[in-house]
Amino acid sequence: MQIVKPLAAALLAGLLGRHLFQRLRRRGPIGLPVLGSLPYMLYRAFVEPGFRWYRFLNEMRAAYGDVISVVLGTQEFILISGYQQIKAALVGRADQFSQRPNQPLYQVMAQGRGLLLSEGALWLEHRRFTLRVLRDFGLGRSLSEQQIQTEAQELAAKLSDLSGQETDLNVHITKAIVNVIGSLVFAQRSGYEDPKLDNFLHHTKALTQAGLDTELMFFFPQLPAWLTALAPSTGRYLQSEKWIMDHCREKIQAIDRNYDESSEPSCFVEAYLQEQRLRQASGGVGSFDNLQLVRTVLDLYLAGSETTATTLRWALLYCSFHPEYQEACHAEIAASIGLREVSMKDKRGLHKVQAFLDETQRIANLVPMSVEHRVSEAVELDGLPISPDSLVLPNLYSVHMDPELFPEPHEFKPDRFIDPETGTYKASEYLIPFSLGKRACLGETLARMELFIFFVTLLQKFRFEPTEDCRLRRDEILLGPDGVVRAPGDHSLVVHKRRL
Ligand code: HEM
Numbered sequence: 079m080q081i082v083k084p085l086a087a088a089l090l091a092g093l094l095g096r097h098l099f100q101r102l103r104r105r106g107p108i109g110l111p112v113l114g115s116l117p118y119m120l121y122r123a124f125v126e127p128g129f130r131w132y133r134f135l136n137e138m139r140a141a142y143g144d145v146i147s148v149v150l151g152t153q154e155f156i157l158i159s160g161y162q163q164i165k166a167a168l169v170g171r172a173d174q175f176s177q178r179p180n181q182p183l184y185q186v187m188a189q190g191r192g193l194l195l196s197e198g199a200l201w202l203e204h205r206r207f208t209l210r211v212l213r214d215f216g217l218g219r220s221l222s223e224q225q226i227q228t229e230a231q232e233l234a235a236k237l238s239d240l241s242g243q244e245t246d247l248n249v250h251i252t253k254a255i256v257n258v259i260g261s262l263v264f265a266q267r268s269g270y271e272d273p274k275l276d277n278f279l280h281h282t283k284a285l286t287q288a289g290l291d292t293e294l295m296f297f298f299p300q301l302p303a304w305l306t307a308l309a310p311s312t313g314r315y316l317q318s319e320k321w322i323m324d325h326c327r328e329k330i331q332a333i334d335r336n337y338d339e340s341s342e343p344s345c346f347v348e349a350y351l352q353e354q355r356l357r358q359a360s361g362g363v364g365s366f367d368n369l370q371l372v373r374t375v376l377d378l379y380l381a382g383s384e385t386t387a388t389t390l391r392w393a394l395l396y397c398s399f400h401p402e403y404q405e406a407c408h409a410e411i412a413a414s415i416g417l418r419e420v421s422m423k424d425k426r427g428l429h430k431v432q433a434f435l436d437e438t439q440r441i442a443n444l445v446p447m448s449v450e451h452r453v454s455e456a457v458e459l460d461g462l463p464i465s466p467d468s469l470v471l472p473n474l475y476s477v478h479m480d481p482e483l484f485p486e487p488h489e490f491k492p493d494r495f496i497d498p499e500t501g502t503y504k505a506s507e508y509l510i511p512f513s514l515g516k517r518a519c520l521g522e523t524l525a526r527m528e529l530f531i532f533f534v535t536l537l538q539k540f541r542f543e544p545t546e547d548c549r550l551r552r553d554e555i556l557l558g559p560d561g562v563v564r565a566p567g568d569h570s571l572v573v574h575k576r577r578l
Pocket of ligand 1: 195
C-alpha cells in the first residue's frame with residue numbers, strides 16, 4: 079500500500095511534465111491535461127453574465143497571436159484570426175484546410191453525405207451540381223428573383239395587418255425565407271397559417287440552437303456516438319433532424335411519383351431525379367442516391383434559412399435604433415424606384431442601402447467562427463505546425479472587428495462603405511460573412527438577393543421603431559444569446575405602415 083501514493087504522484091508528475099513539454103512548444107494557452115482550457119472557459123461562462131464564446135476565443139487571439147492552438151477537452155482547435163492568415167489557410171492552402179469535422183456522431187448522422195459535412199470527390203461533385211442547378215433556375219437572374227419578390231410581397235402583406243402593433247418579426251421573416259428555399263427545392267410554398275410550416279420552423283430552430291452538452295462530441299472526439307447522443311440537447315437535435323428528414327423524404331417521394339423526366343425540371347428535386355435517371359441509364363447512380371438527395375435538401379434548408387432570416391432581423395433592428403439611416407435609405411429608395419416592385423437591377427443605384435446591408439453583416443458577425451474545418455494532413459501555418467485532424471476555427475469575427483480595417487468597430491456606421499469623395503457605395507474585401515475559399519458559403523448569391531429584395535420591399539412600405547422594452551434592453555438585445563449563429567436577443571418592433 080505504501081507504494082501506491084508515490085507511484086500515483088510520479089504518474090501525475092509525469093503526465094503534467096509531458097503536458098507542459100508539449101504545450102510549451104505550441105503557441106496558445108497551456109491548459110490542463112485531458113481538459114485543456116475547457117475548465118477556464120466554463121468558469122468564465124459561469125461567472126461572467128455577458129460571456130460569449132467567440133469573444134473568449136478572440137481574447138486568446140489578442141494574447142497569443144493570429145494562428146494559435148487551443149485545446150478544449152482533448153480536441154486541439156487551431157484558431158486562425160486576421161484576414162491575411164484566414165486567407166492564407168482557406169484560399170492559399172485550400173487542399174489541406176477544406177475538410178469537415180468527422181466526430182463519431184457526425185459519421186452516424188450524416189454518414190459523410192449532403193453538402194455541409196461531406197468531403198472529397200462526393201462533396202465536390204455535389205457542390206458543383208447544386209451550384210449549377212441553382213444557376214439554371216436563375217439564381218442571380220429573373221426566376222429566383224420572382225420567387226423572392228413573391229415572398230417579400232407576402233411578408234409585406236402580413237406586416238400590413240400588424241401595422242401599429244408591437245410585433246416579434248422573427249417567425250414571419252423566417253417563414254418567408256423558408257418559403258424561398260421551398261420554392262427552389264420543391265417548387266412549393268406554404269401558407270403562413272400552415273401548421274406543418276410551424277413544425278418545420280420549430281425543428282430547424284432546434285438544429286441551429288444546440289446546447290453546450292452537444293459540444294461534448296467536439297471536445298472529446300474519442301467518445302462513442304451512442305454516448306454523445308445521450309446528452310439532452312443532442313437527443314432533441316437528433317429528433318428534430320429525423321422529423322425534417324422524414325418531411326423532406328415525403329415531399330421528394332410525392333415529386334418522384336409525378337415527375338416526367340422528359341420535361342424541364344421546375345425545382346432542385348426534379349433536376350436531381352433527372353440526373354439520377356440519366357446516370358441509371360448509363361450504368362448506375364453512383365453517389366447520386368436517395369440518401370444524398372435527402373441530406374442535400376436538408377443542408378440547403380439548414381444552412382439557408384436561419385442565417386438569412388437572422389441577418390434580415392439584424393438589419394431591421396439596426397434600422398429601428400438608427401432612424402437617421404433608416405430615413406436616408408427610404409429616401410434613396412423613394413427617389414430611385416418609387417413604389418414599383420424592386421428588382422436586382424436597382425441595386426447599383428441604391429448606394430446607401432448596399433452600405434447599410436454590408437454594415438449589418440459586418441457588425442452582426444452572424445457566424446463568428448464560421449463552420450469548423452478539419453486539417454487533412456500535417457501542415458504549417460504562420461510557423462505553427464498543425465497535426466492532421468485538428469479542427470480549424472476561422473475567426474471571421476476578428477476580421478470584422480479589426481480597428482485597423484474598420485475603425486470604431488463596435489459602432490454601427492454604414493458610411494464606412496461609402497466613398498467620401500464620390501458618395502457612392504464602396505465594397506470592402508475585408509467583409510467576409512460568407513467565409514473564403516473552396517468551402518465558402520454555397521448560398522451567397524441567393525442570400526444577397528434575398529437580403530436586398532426583402533430589405534428594400536420592407537423599407538419601401540414600412541418604418542420600424544423600437545418598443546420601449548427594446549430601448550431599455552438595447553445592449554442585451556444587441557449582445558444576443560450565445561450560439562453558433564449570432565442572433566439578436568428576443569425583441570419586438572413597432573411596424574408603421576408608410577403613407578403611399
Ligand atoms: C446571410 C446569410 C448566410 C451567411 C452569413 C452564410 C454563411 C456561411 C458560412 C460562414 C459558411 C461556412 C463556410 C466555411 O466553412 O468556411 C456557410 C456554408 C454554407 N452555406 Fe451559407 N450562409 C448564408 C446563407 C446561405 C444560404 C441562403 C444557403 C443556401 C440555400 C447557404 C448554404 C450553405 C451551404 C450548403 C454551406 C456549406 C458549403 C460547403 O461546405 O461546401 N447559406 N455559409
